[in-house]
Amino acid sequence: MRIEEIRAVPGLSGFFFDDQRAIKDGATQRGFAYDGQPKTDGFERVREAGECLIVELELADGSVVTGDCAAVQYSGAGGRDPLFRASEYRPVVEGSVADTLRGRDATLFRENAEALEAIDPARSGGDRLHTAVRYGVSQALLNAAARARGQTPTAVLAAAYDTDPATTPVPVFGQSGDERRTNAEKMLIKGVPVLPHGLFNSVEKVGEDGEGLREYLAWLSDRAAELGPENYAPRFHVDVYGILGKVFGPPYDRTEVTDYFETLREAAAPYPLQVEGPMDAGGRTAQIEQMAELRDGLADAGVDVDVVADEWCNTFEDVRAFVDAGAADVVQVKTPDLGGVQRSAEAVLYCDGTDTRAYLGGTCNETVTSARACAHVALATDAAQVLAKPGMGFDEGFMVVTNEMRRALARADAAPTGSESAGGPSGGSREAWRPTGGAGR
Structure with a gap:
C-alpha cells in the first residue's frame, strides 16, 4: 500500500518547555511560572507552553495514520536539539519530508524510516532534520506499516529487528x-x-x-x-x-x-x-x-x-x-x-x-x-x-x-x-x- 500524501498541523504537547539552565542558575518558581531571564537560546521565557506538530500520512486506501513531532521539556539542554517550534518545521514536513516519502510502500517501515534519516540536510533548511521531526514522522511510518500489514506496531518492529518481544507489560x-x-x-x-x-x-x-x-x-x-x-x-x-x-x-x-x-x-x-x-x-x-x-x-x-x-x-x-x-x-x-x-x-x-x-x-x-x-x-x-x-x-x-x-x-x-x-x-x-x-x- 502506497503513501499518497503527508500533511502537518501544529498542535499542543502534554506539558511545557522549561529552560533548565535558567532554573539551575536560580530562576525562582512563582505559582506555576518562573521569575527570571531565560538562559538557553530560543526561549523567550523560562517556562513556555509546549508544542507539537501533528503528522498525517494518507494511504492508498484512503485511511490516515498519525505521528506527533514532540521535543523534551528541557529542550536545548545537555547537548539536545534547540527549542522546537511547530510553525517553523511545518514547511519542512510538507516539503522535503513529503517529497521523500510520497509514493513509497507503507509496509516497509524500516526502509522508510532510514529514508527519512537520510534526507539531505540542505533540503530541510538546516544542518539536519530536527530530532522532533524525525520522531513524529517515524511514528506515522510505524503506524502506516501496522495499518498496511494488519498487525500491531509491536509486531512490525519485532519483524524489522528480529526480536522476541515481551509477553507481559513492560514495567x-x-x-x-x-x-x-x-x-x-x-x-x-x-x-x-x-x-x-x-x-x-x-x-x-x-x-x-x-x-x-x-x-x-x-x-x-x-x-x-x-x-x-x-x-x-x-x-x-x-x-x-x-x-x-x-x-x-x-x-x-x-x-x-x-x-x-x-x-x-x-x-x-x-x-x-x-x-x-x-x-x-x-x-x-x-x-x-x-x-x-x-x-x-x-x-x-x-x-x-x-x-x-x-x-x-x-x-x-x-x-x-x-x-x-x-x-x-x-x-x-x-x-x-x-x-x-x-x-x-x-x-x-x-x-x-x-x-x-x-x-x-x-x-x-x-x-x-x-x-x-x-x-x-x-x-x-x-x-x-x-x-x-x-x-x-x-x-x-x-x-x-x-x-x-x-x-x-x-x-x-x-x-x-x-x-x-x-x-x-x-x-x-x-x-x-x-x-x-x-x-x-
Missing part, C-alpha cells in the same frame, strides 16, 4: 512532577512498578547536604508498605538533574559520596533504588568519566544503588558510548532526542548482553500519540522499564502507556498462529530485577 515508570508526595501515593495505591521520579531539580529540593532527598525516600518507603497492594515490590527511581554534583562535587568515588549514597539506600530499604543524573559534567566525555567513577566507587564500597545516565546521553551514539564505558547501570533512551523511533529500538537492543539495562524514557512534554508508539517500542525490544507519559499528572500517562501495551498483548494472544507476532519468550537477562505487583511483571 511502567511513573513521574510525579512537583506533587511528589500526592502523586507518589497515587502510584503506590495503583501498584506502579517503578516510581516516583520526584523532580529533584534544585538544591532547595535535594537539600543543602542532600537531606531532603534522603527524608523523602524514607517517607516513600514507609508509604509503600502502607498503601501498596499485596506482594508489592516496586523499584524506586529518583531523578536529581545533576544536583548532587552541586552538593558534593568531584571526585565521586570518595568516601563522603559513597557514604551519602549508602544513606539513600538505607532510607529506601527494603526497596531497590536507582538515581538518575547524579551530576552534570558539562559534556559527554566528562559525564561518562564521572558517572563511571561514581559507579565504580559505589561498587567498591558495596553500596547497592544503581546510577542512571540521562544528561549528555541523548543520541544512539551517546547511548553506545555510555554502555561501552560501563558508565551506568541503566541508560535512559530519551525517545524524542534519538529522532526516529527505530533509533530508540536500536538503542534498547544495544544494551542486550551488557550489564546496562535500557530504560525507554522520553518526556512529560510528549503526546498520547507518541506515548502509544513508544509502548510498542518497549514491548518489541523488551525494555527494562518504560516511562508513563505524557503530562505531569501521572494518572493519565500511566493509563495511556499501560492500556496500549495490554491492547497489543491481547491482540497478539487472540490472533491465529503466524498472523500476528508479539513474540515468543521474553528476554531473560532483565527478568531478575523486574518489579512485581500492579501493572508490572
